Amino acid sequence: MKTIKQVWDWFEHRLELRDSIWPVMRHPVPAALAKPVGWMYVFGSMTLTLLMLQIVTGVCLAMIYQPTAADAYASLEYLNYEAPFGWLLRAIHYWSATGMVVMLMVHMTQVFLMGAFKYPRELTWIVGVGLLTTTLVLAFTGQVLRYDGDSYWGVSVAVSAAGRVPFAGPSIVHLILGGEYIGSETLSRFFTLHVFILPGLLIGLLVVHLYLVVKRGISEPPTPGQPVDKATYGEEYEKLLEKGIPFFPHALYRDGVACAVAVLIVVGLAVIFGPKGPGEIPDPTLIHAEPRPDWYFLPVFAMAALSPPSMETFLMLGLPVIGILALVAVPFVAGSGERSARRRPVAVLVVLVTFVTLLILGWYGATSPWSPDMEAWSSTPVPAGIVEKLSPLELQGAVVFQNKCCRNCHALEGAGGKRGPDLTEVGIRMNPEAMVRQVVQGGGNMPAYAQQMNSAEVTALVAFLVKLRPAGIPPAAVPSAAAESLVAAPAETP
Template sequence: MNTIKQVWDWLEHRLELRDSLWPVMRHPVPAALAKPVGWWYVFGSMTLTLLMLQIVTGVCLAMVYQPTSADAYASLEYLNYEAPFGWLLRAIHYWSATGMVVMLFIHMSQVFLMGAYKYPRELTWVVGVGLLLMTLGLAFTGQVLRYDGDSYWGVSVAVAAAGRVPFLGPSIVHFILGGEYIGSATLSRFFTLHVFILPGLLLGLLVVHLYLVVKRGISEPPVPDEPVDKATYHEKYEQLLEKGIPFFPHALYRDGVACAIAVLVVVGMAVIFGPKGPGEIPDPTLIHAEPRPDWYFLPVFALAALSPPSMEAFLMLGLPVIGILALIAVPFVAGTGERSARRRPVAVLTVLVTFVTLLILGWYGATSPWSPDMEAWSGAPVPDDIVAELSPLELQGAVVFQNKCCRNCHALEGSGGHRGPDLTYVGARMNHEAMVRQVVQGGGNMPAYAQQMNSAEVEALVAFLVKLRPEGIPPAAVPSAVAEPLSAAVKETP
């Protein structure tokens, strides 16, 4: 014991923890937090605990994970089946991420319903919105690093959205992918985002958030008919703290119990359900891929799938910006007045409608058989009336069309996938050169197939597609740049 005391005294003499950390731990909080209502204030600490759990497991996983297109999938399989406790580390990392998203939404809902964002804590709320964005960014980049079929298509959709940004779209897409295709450069960028940039930003915002919580104080439980008034709030709050309790140990022990429960639940889920993926190998030509994002992005997936093409740009670019600005505006629009949810029916209704909407969209996103329809090609042959009039080269193109799973995203006479345009009459819309560029280089939601097809296959496929037009209608004469020979286009595409 003497040795421990000597070490502690040595550290205290140099760090002066009693003069710095101890006052923070003992800062006063409203006495009401010692009552049962204090359990409503534990969600922030639970979120922080799960973040720390992710950092610890993430550091361990980063020692094995290899962010290259050739090795990423294999390194995850190694963690799952060969590395000692690798599967458990991956499982804890995934389920703690899931728990963190859940706790963060609950925490923000609790803050909103209790009016804790009101004066003088507006900036605390705004920083919290930033933490929400960083958390969702970590969740998305973490999914990409699994580098399976879901990951591949998730990046494809994200790139399609980024490509719609006016003027800067192509440059943003090239920056995200690190080139023209999803590959090692793409993984390297997302690995950097997931391991360095986003955690750094999140931790920086977290420090500011905790500083504001200490400086502005923890909001008292709301009481009906006691509105927030900027002229009198500070005086009332100081009087409240004079009768308050120290954060440690009276309020902190509730946080400790809640955080322990959160860790036990996460570890239990990890042991019972194991890690998430990886799923199918990330190849756009695989026929059994079922691209679905992780559950927290299913509502966005549902919106994109349900929306008509004319609305996609707004839903992908405009709606998220509007949502973020609305969250930031909350404390400035309603920064004073009643805090009690009993006196704020609009706030309660807003939370209920938001969660019901997210649940419905999430359910649709998880269950509806939207495109890419990954079984479309095997159960839906090229219609007989099309095949009957094809030349040998065009027939070969129809075979390529089936084998390369074009039916996953494209329909013929209404049968097949619906994420891409119906190709029944594509020959009347696009000429030969435009089709070659689309197949070889990709564009929009469609990946480039230069590395999956040789020049003969592309030639046959395009010949088949040019044939797809109404009887009596000549091939399309869409204005386009003079195309280079097909073999050169395939050869020179990266």
């Protein structure tokens, strides 16, 4: 014991931890937190604990995971089936991510209903919105790193959304993909985002958030009939803290119990259900592909399905921005007044409508049938009237058109998939050069097929598509400015 004390004294003399950390641990909080209502204040600590679990398991996984198109899938299979406890690490990482999203949403809902975003804690709420946004982006990049069918189509949809940004769209797409199509450069960039940039941003926001929590104090449980008055709240809160309790140990032990329960639940789910994926190999020509995002993105997934094509750009670009701005605006619109949910029926209604809507959209996104006609490739041959006019090279292109599952999304003379445009007369809308570029590089909602077709197949396919035009009409000389995409990615809607 003497040796331990000497070591502690050595560090204490140099770091002065007692003078810096101890006051923070002992800072006063409202005495009401020692009552049962104090359990309503543990969700933030549970979220932080799950983030720490993510960091620990993520570091271990990064030692084995290989962010290349050739090796990513195999490295996950190795973790699942060969690496000692690799499956458990992946499972804990996935379920802690799920738990973190859940706890963060619960925490923000609790803060909203208890009016803890009001004066003087507006900035604390705004930083919390930043933490929520960063966490969701982190979750999306983690899904991409699985590099299975869901991952592939998820990137396709993200690229489709980014490509619609006015003026800068193509440059953003190239920046995301690291080239003209989804491949090793894409994975490398998402790996960097997921492992370095986003965690760094998240930790930075978290430090600011915790600093504000300590400096501005933990809000007292709301009482009906005691509104927040900016002119007097500061003085009233100081008087409240005079009768308060120290955070350690009176309030911290509840956080400790709640965090321990969260870790046990995550580990239990990991052991029982195992890791998530990887699913099907990432290949846009797989005829049985039915990709869906992780559960927290299912409402957006379903919303895109319910909307007409004219609304897709707004939903992809405008709605997320509006949602974030609405959250940021909350403390400025309702920064004072009643905090109790009993006196704020509009706030309660907003929460109920939001969660009911998310649940309905999530259910729809999880259970609805996949919109492209996934049987068109086999049950609907190229119409005989088209085949009779084809040369040998064009016939070969028709075979490629069938075998590469273009019929999943596209119709010929009205028969076939409905997600993409009917290609019966595509030869008068796009010239051969534009068709080659569209097939190889992708664009709009279409994935790049550079890795799924060789040059001979592309040449034959384009020859076939050029032939698809009314008799007597010459092929397009230049691509129309309003030309439709040749192939639309089925990942955008269920």
